[in-house]
Amino acid sequence: MLDKVKEIYQEIEQFEVQSREQLEQFRLRYVGRKGVVAELFEGLKQVPQEDRRAVGQELNSLKDFAQQRFKEYSTSLENGDGQEEASAVDLTLPVAPGPYGALHPLNIVLRQVITVFERIGFSVADGPEIESDWYNFGALNFPDNHPARDMQDTFFVEKKSAGAPSDMLLRTHTSNVQIRLMEHRKPPIRSIMPGRVYRNEAISARAHCMFHQVEGLYVDRNVGFRDLKDTLYHFVKEMFAKDVKIRFRPSYFPFTEPSAEIDISCQICHGKGCNICKHTGWVEIAGSGMVDPNVLKNCGIDPEEFTGFAFGMGVERITQLRYGVNDLRLYTENDVRFLRQFQGA
Ligand code: DAH
Numbered sequence: 001m002l003d004k005v006k007e008i009y010q011e012i013e014q015f016e017v018q019s020r021e022q023l024e025q026f027r028l029r030y031v032g033r034k035g036v037v038a039e040l041f042e043g044l045k046q047v048p049q050e051d052r053r054a055v056g057q058e059l060n061s062l063k064d065f066a067q068q069r070f071k072e073y074s075t076s077l078e079n080g081d082g083q084e085e086a087s088a089v090d091l092t093l094p095v096a097p098g099p100y101g102a103l104h105p106l107n108i109v110l111r112q113v114i115t116v117f118e119r120i121g122f123s124v125a126d127g128p129e130i131e132s133d134w135y136n137f138g139a140l141n142f143p144d145n146h147p148a149r150d151m152q153d154t155f156f157v158e159k160k161s162a163g164a165p166s167d168m169l170l171r172t173h174t175s176n177v178q179i180r181l182m183e184h185r186k187p188p189i190r191s192i193m194p195g196r197v198y199r200n201e202a203i204s205a206r207a208h209c210m211f212h213q214v215e216g217l218y219v220d221r222n223v224g225f226r227d228l229k230d231t232l233y234h235f236v237k238e239m240f241a242k243d244v245k246i247r248f249r250p251s252y253f254p255f256t257e258p259s260a261e262i263d264i265s266c267q268i269c270h271g272k273g274c275n276i277c278k279h280t281g282w283v284e285i286a287g288s289g290m291v292d293p294n295v296l297k298n299c300g301i302d303p304e305e306f307t308g309f310a311f312g313m314g315v316e317r318i319t320q321l322r323y324g325v326n327d328l329r330l331y332t333e334n335d336v337r338f339l340r341q342f343q344g345a
Helices: 002-014 020-031 036-046 049-078 083-087 105-119 175-184 225-239 293-298 315-323 336-342
Strands: 130-132 156-158 168-170 189-198 210-220 246-253 256-265 282-291 307-314
Touching: 002 036, 002 049, 020 036, 020 049, 036 049, 105 189, 105 210, 105 225, 105 315, 105 336, 175 189, 175 210, 175 293, 175 307, 210 225, 210 315, 225 246, 225 256, 225 282, 225 307, 246 282, 256 307, 282 293, 282 315, 307 315
Parallel strands: none
Antiparallel strands: 130 168, 156 168, 189 210, 210 307, 246 256, 256 282, 282 307
């Protein structure tokens, strides 16, 4: 019996465990209830009474030894030390395709807008979202008592007195970047200025307190309304269907004179009438006009020598017309069921 015990000790010493299969074989043979060690315990009954205690102790040590080894092998396999497990990973295989992200629809559209304007010589400029009253309103020719300055429209960060040029606010439009550009650069200036803007609006399907605009500005000698019309006409043809119609509606902005709002034929119902165009067949996409001489003066540009046009359009609106997105809240909710639809777009 003791010889048999010795033999099994040796066997265990020599047993190599490098895979899960080998570990299972080890378990069945030395740890399991039908294994060789268990068999020896069975045989204990036949050992003469006087030796039984000593042999029993030997068998217990053997059992402990086998269990200890088993534990060591299983933890080392779990930690990935097993050579066979390691070599089961073929490092030359290509990576399995994972879930890819998609560009946000607003970014897709913004990139397209930028491409269209870059091709006709516009550069891209950027400006701060936390802005002073001067850049957001004052320099843009807003009178002190203009309703847009009111608390209901503007998020003030720091308000000293009504219309103080140093009041700090979240910009309500991207027109602040026009001022910053004209202050620092000499004409010709031909830039678009994309960015985020904020207004104190209750969030609903049709309104949001945060949205995006692309501002445009072209200042040079002899820039006329004709150039504004040509540029925007080109833009809508590039962005939308080739048969898109455009119309300029007389309007008012403090920073442009004359001013016009720009409508295009509804890209959702193609003029038949739907909720998006409120059954008119037309959708407003931008405000525009000739830069008011006062604004040029505020930036140190001589309005006798230079003229310019400007426009500002809503990125959400253009995205709505491109993709039929009907609820502004979808853009910021991060719902993957919405975002996934733009994979590969
Ligand atoms: N800033 C205007 C707005 O937020 C949009 C706009 C209108 C921008 C006319 C312009 C412009 O540059 O010329 O509603």
